[in-house]
Amino acid sequence: MEIINNAIIIFIFCSSYIYLYTLTLLKPFMKEQHIRTLFNIWKIVEYVNYFGFHKKIEIKNYDKITTEKNKWGFIISNHKSILDSIIIMIIMKDNKLHFTNLKTIIKYSNKNMQNEVLKIYNMVLVKKNWNDDINYLNKMVYKWKNENINQQIIMYPEGSILTEKTAATYNNLRNIHCGLFNYIVNKIINVKYIYDLTIIYKVNNRILIGEKDIFYNFLTNPEFKIIINFDKYEKKNISEDWLEKIWKKKDDFIMNYAA
Numbered sequence: 719m720e721i722i723n724n725a726i727i728i729f730i731f732c733s734s735y736i737y738l739y740t741l742t743l744l745k746p747f748m749k750e751q752h753i754r755t756l757f758n759i760w761k762i763v764e765y766v767n768y769f770g771f772h773k774k775i776e777i778k779n780y781d782k783i784t785t786e787k788n789k790w791g792f793i794i795s796n797h798k799s800i801l802d803s804i805i806i807m808i809i810m811k812d813n814k815l816h817f818t819n820l821k822t823i824i825k826y827s828n829k830n831m832q833n834e835v836l837k838i839y840n841m842v843l844v845k846k847n848w849n850d851d852i853n854y855l856n857k858m859v860y861k862w863k864n865e866n867i868n869q870q871i872i873m874y875p876e877g878s879i880l881t882e883k884t885a886a887t888y889n890n891l892r893n894i895h896c897g898l899f900n901y902i903v904n905k906i907i908n909v910k911y912i913y914d915l916t917i918i919y920k921v922n923n924r925i926l927i928g929e930k931d932i933f934y935n936f937l938t939n940p941e942f943k944i945i946i947n948f949d950k951y952e953k954k955n956i957s958e959d960w961l962e963k964i965w966k967k968k969d970d971f972i973m974n975y976a977a
Contacts, residue, residue, distance in 0.1 A: 776946070785815070789868070789910040790870065790911075791909070791913055793913040794875055795872070802874075805915075806872055809948070815868070821862060823872070842855050842858050844898070851898065875965075876892040876894055888965065889969055896961050912951045916948075919942070919945075921935050
């Protein structure tokens with residue numbers, strides 16, 4: 719029964735985002751009342767996702783996201799699975815924030831449909847070309863300011879989970895890219911708080927690594943748990959080497975949790 723329930727949750731999750739992508743692309747060609755109806759259906763599906771995953775989460779050191787006018791948050795996280803995106807949406811919902819408050823910095827995908835939808839929501843798609851990426855980021859920041867809502871920027875400093883693993887400095891994490899992080903902290907004046915999110919997928923004392931291992935245990939193992947550690951920092955206390963120190967602290971936290 720556990721397998722069936724979890725399989726249904728995964729199916730609903732995958733289907734809901736395909737549904738959202740399709741709906742977003744078709745929106746310009748639809749009547750307003752039809753758009754509202756279809757988005758309401760998506761909200762119902764989103765709530766099913768929320769409660770299905772929430773019961774598997776243990777939240778540690780949870781700080782509320784501060785929502786001050788014109789003061790944005792910047793969330794950084796390790797990146798283990800596509801389930802990470804659900805965790806972040808749950809955190810947003812627990813803090814009474816909508817998915818439109820979330821601005822993701824993410825690598826260009828080989829899925830054109832995904833790229834087009836992310837562009838519609840003013841997400842930042844990076845190409846790993848510094849000058850182009852900075853110019854694109856600055857254009858998006860200008861648009862974010864005009865939206866006049868409390869923005870929460872999310873970035874995975876390790877990059878894509880699809881990137882080949884190279885020799886890493888850490889035991890449980892991949893190497894990080896600090897350049898874009900430091901640029902956002904130093905140049906985007908609206909950012910006031912940095913939130914460090916650590917996500918651990920585990921069964922008993924075993925840390926799960928790899929999408930296949932995570933999904934298999936999510937579907938089949940009743941001992942599967944998701945651990946969240948969520949710390950808040952003020953931007954004024956962030957130094958140039960702060961991210962490297964935090965990643966070492968994050969790595970030690972994961973090691974200790976598995977002991």
